[in-house]
Amino acid sequence: MNTPTTTPPPPRPSGAREVLAYNWPLYTGGLSAVTAGLALAPRLPRVPAALARTGALAAAALLIGSTAACWWVYDRSELYSLDWLTGLLPDGPGDHLLISTGLDETSHPLALRHPGTAQTVVDLYDPALTTEGSVRRARRRVPPRPGTLPGSPARLPVATGSRDTVFAVFAAHELRLARDREALFAEITRTLRPGGTLVLVEHLRDRANTAAFGPGAWHFLPRREWLRLARGAGLHPVTETRIAHLVTAFTFRRSAA
Incomplete structure (x- = not known):
């Protein structure tokens, strides 16, 4: 008796998780900038320390904001449903x-x-x-x-x-x-x-x-x-x-x- 074959479903469209995987060097660089800024700040004079903390916080905000934007567009919107x-x-x-x-x-x-x-x-x-x-x-x-x-x-x-x-x-x-x-x-x-x-x-x-x-x-x-x-x-x-x-x-x- 022949067993019917089924075509595997296509992978789900890329969401924020996949965008992170596709662009991991950029995210790794951003996380490195955050870590380095926060680690160096306590060892620096007042003004350079403030700049290091500000840079680290800006990099963190960019990482969080861009990831949230990807999630909103690719995981939550009507983009891939084609309702638009x-x-x-x-x-x-x-x-x-x-x-x-x-x-x-x-x-x-x-x-x-x-x-x-x-x-x-x-x-x-x-x-x-x-x-x-x-x-x-x-x-x-x-x-x-x-x-x-x-x-x-x-x-x-x-x-x-x-x-x-x-x-x-x-x-x-x-x-x-x-x-x-x-x-x-x-x-x-x-x-x-x-x-x-x-x-x-x-x-x-x-x-x-x-x-x-x-x-x-x-x-x-x-x-x-x-x-x-x-x-x-x-x-x-x-x-x-x-x-x-x-x-x-x-x-x-x-x-x-």
Whole structure:
């Protein structure tokens, strides 16, 4: 008698615990700064001791604040349930392309939410382009889904004008060179049907994210950069919404003409 096989469920989306694991060198450095500041302060003259304590407390506040922000966004918000998507795409995504750069945690919930649509996933991961160590560590934990196609910013293996929607969720900012981002946006426009939509989801380099993540917010890109890239690729902004106060979801549309 044959025993039916079952497909193991995908790992749960990354939360604060996984973010700590992906970025452990940064957190280790922060904890070391806290420990060193508090340990040195009693041995220093009054003014340097005050500076050491202040630095240690600032580092501790940043560690606690950024961890709390990750927990709020990734563990508690509607980010991975995709409930926010209904307001952006009331008619659904149609035939869609999802772009990742080493960590794809959106294609599975998106396929479950819209089972009648055709989905293609393209991974742009390249250690020469996506240089963050956190991406390498995340990729080891969450390998690409079966059927994921390799691609590059200048070559998405998708036919011209074949997709109703393209999703780039926490993906495009990992391309650290402007020319790579520009090439990607040009390719996105090429793959979209006339009237098609790009859904771009990113943290922004803004006041809210700087308050939450401190210097780490400089890894994100400012809003004006995403608007510049879209405009240069012939896409115009349609809607913009915030998720958990720290994530921005844009929709950009290709002209129907």
